[in-house]
Amino acid sequence: MNQLIAAWKRLNTHVKTIFGMPNYERYLEHHRQAHPGETPMSEREYYMYCLKERYESGKVTRCC
């Protein structure tokens, strides 16, 4: 069962990476390692932050 849950979580992460979607779990983990002791963004803050980065930076993220 635990293995199933782990596999499901991995699949979620992969799908998010493939489509360039925000991945809060990955952010939390990175934050814990890189900035221990600081308060991370909430899930909503992080979501809004990612959307801004991806769609309001003028970067080309897709093709014809």
Place this chain on the structure above:
Amino acid sequence: MGKKAVSIAVWTVISILGAIAFATLAWHRGETVSAAWMIVAAVVTYAVAYRFYSKFIGYRVFGLNDGRATPAQVINDGKDFVPTNRWVLFGHHFAAIAGAGPLVGPVLAAQMGYLPGTLWILIGVALAGAVQDFVVLMGSMRRNGKSLGQMAKDEIGPVAGVLGALGIFFIMIILIAVLAMVVVNALKGSPWGTFTIAMTIPIAIIMGLYMRFVRPGKVLEGSLIGLVLLILALIGGQAVANSSLAPYFTFSGQTLAILMMIYGFIASVLPVWLLLAPRDYLSSFLKIGTIFLLALGILLVLPNLKMPSVSRFVDGTGPVFAGPLFPFLFITIACGAVSGFHSLVSSGTTPKMLEKESHARFIGFGGMLMESGVGIMAMIAACALDPGVYFAMNSPAAAIGTDVANAAHVISSWGFQVTPDQITNLAKEVGEKNLLSRTGGAPTLAVGMASLFSHFFGGFMAFWYHFAILFEAVFILTTIDAGTRIGRFMLQDLIGNVYKPFANTRNYGFNVIASAITVAGWGYFLYQGVTDPYGGINSLWALFGIANQMLAGIAFAVVTTILIKMGKARYSWVTIVPMVWLLVTTLGAGLMKVFSGDPKIGFYAHAALIQKSIDAGKVVAPMKDMGQMHEVVFNDHLDAIVTLVFVAVVVLVVLAALRIWYKVLFKKERIALQESEFVPAQGASAHA
């Protein structure tokens, strides 16, 4: 036998198999040939190109080295720069490069028969398209994921940087216009399709609200809700089309074009969480899902190709697009063979996520091979239709009229037998009133896909047709709103070079102005495409193809400069050969479009012809009044100027690059390569 001998034996067998497949496709005589041969030819070409050529480019030319840390390893910021499993990154890269392009070009090119387009897709991808994506990815990877524009500026000079940016902006405008045109042609007079597409807007907004307020950040749940609602909208569309509501969703091309502009403008100034992001998620899932379904359908059904291998229209008299095989076939199929736009994606998010240098080969070269496979599938779907039906759907009204009986007569006179009943029955089967002159590729592909799917789902032709239309329209609309937004940023950046405050993207007023200019830009070409009898796919697609291939030419010029500075001039033919080929075809096609004396091809010749009638005070069909006559002349001049701008941009960038090559190779000047520093990879010895 040793390992090496086995390998040689296996690759010999594979190559022979490929040769047999190509020979069958080329010399087959008789009614039809199985699509299986095309698939075998494609797979063998991809396998051989990947195994041998990409290895040569990766290791011999570029010196891929797993002992050198990638940007993801060095920076690893948990956000953009994240070392990513190569299969997942392959998916990420493919989802970014795949779009409507490879589905449209091959359908149009099918008018010359299946062989010319297929050969160009396969040879083009092996020697140009996949090479471009791969080398740009490697170049960007060695520069901390810099964009193509930035690389042009660093390696060639600031002028090349600005010119490149200008070129990319114009390409964006034409790209959006031509894709919007595809949607307009698919939706005009189709209440089912229009209702379904209109519903995607409220569906995206519901998703947006859900992911922001109800379950913040739960993007997969939001997307699932969206997909379920989308299927309901698709089913509801049929009910609407058969009800008294139908007239409210039945629009002419003009109205749809205007609605599209209003949508594009609003979407580009609304907050992204409300419409753009949820739409993007929806279309990403739909895109990958449908491409997968299409592949499955073709592999299971293995349809017969009914189109002749080479049709009489190689001489340039075809109704779908004007101009002879050389050079026009090579600009009609851009995506699938070589797509300059990919150079922007390959220098975008992907290089920042590579785990190891060696992965660039699988992701850059392999990703483009997969897109090429999508192009081959589109070719199969188009050529599996009855040629008569294909021409009925893809010839403009100017060529076949608007009456089914007349159209069937004209097409039969070209040697492609078709009856009026055949066309009407097919329209009825897919739940449409009319299938004549549905140019732009999407409806043709939709009919092709519908017949494949209904083949193994046992019916539901109309449902699958509208499913296919939905999928193409959704991701095209996503390109329209995202593209308008990107165009807006590019414009603010460009004008910012002259008037600094305009570059401030936090200024709402400037945002609105820049959005309006961008929408007006593509909107004009779209509207002209709908109202001008000579506009539309017929002239817009050529402009798009020229622009897209020229961007590829620029990308090759940048990478060649990098290779020469790296001291690898002896291998620079790898990028120079495709660059020269692209320059020859695009400059050739571009200059022919402008200066050809044949009014069917040349913009100026056509303008002169119409002007002569205007001077004589005569209105000639298919124009309806003098106003339209003047409009056509104006549009011809405008199209000519745009083409000349493309030509000028690419020529200037190449000249700037040549100057650098000359300095390095002949004057032996030392011009520094702008690579990022060598950092040894973790846990690897410095040489690998």
